[in-house]
Amino acid sequence: MTSPEDVTPDESVVDEAVTDESVVVEAPAESTAAEAAVDPQVAELTEALQRERAQFANFKRRSAEEALQAVARGKQVLVEKLLPVLDDLDRAREHGDVTDGSPLKALADKLGDVLTGEKLAKFGDAGDVFDPELHEAIQNDGSGDQPVLGTVYRSGYRLGDKVIRTAMVTVTDAPAAE
Structure with a gap:
């Protein structure tokens, strides 16, 4: 190269352009033909990979949802088995067997x-x-205008937002407003 003193203004512009990284160098013609043949195969494999990734993401999401549903179902089954125990405890309360200080x-x-x-x-x-x-309702003692619960024979229960057992009741009319 030339020394800075020998450089004319036009040559300094050329040197800067050569050292600039944004200069595009053209590739030989035979490599572009090979790239053109490879591009459809790369595109096809890329699409296949993206489909597989999407399927795997969906599988993971479904598996997580199924696991949560299985836990919720297991909870519900256990609670349903405990409902007769809760009914017995309610009857014991009604009879006065559940008092303060008792086991x-x-x-x-x-x-x-x-x-x-x-x-x-x-x-x-x-x-x-x-x-x-x-x-x-196992019995209706009212006219049906404003039905309310009378006697409750069995309480109902919800687990979260889901009703797991309906209440067994008699139906009467609402008391008249005075």
């Missing part, structure tokens, strides 16, 4: 706390508005 009260409270923590909720108290999707 049965401690057991009932602990079991209730555990099931409440798992989002089990009891429904179907006397005086509630009758809903045929939540309550199983």
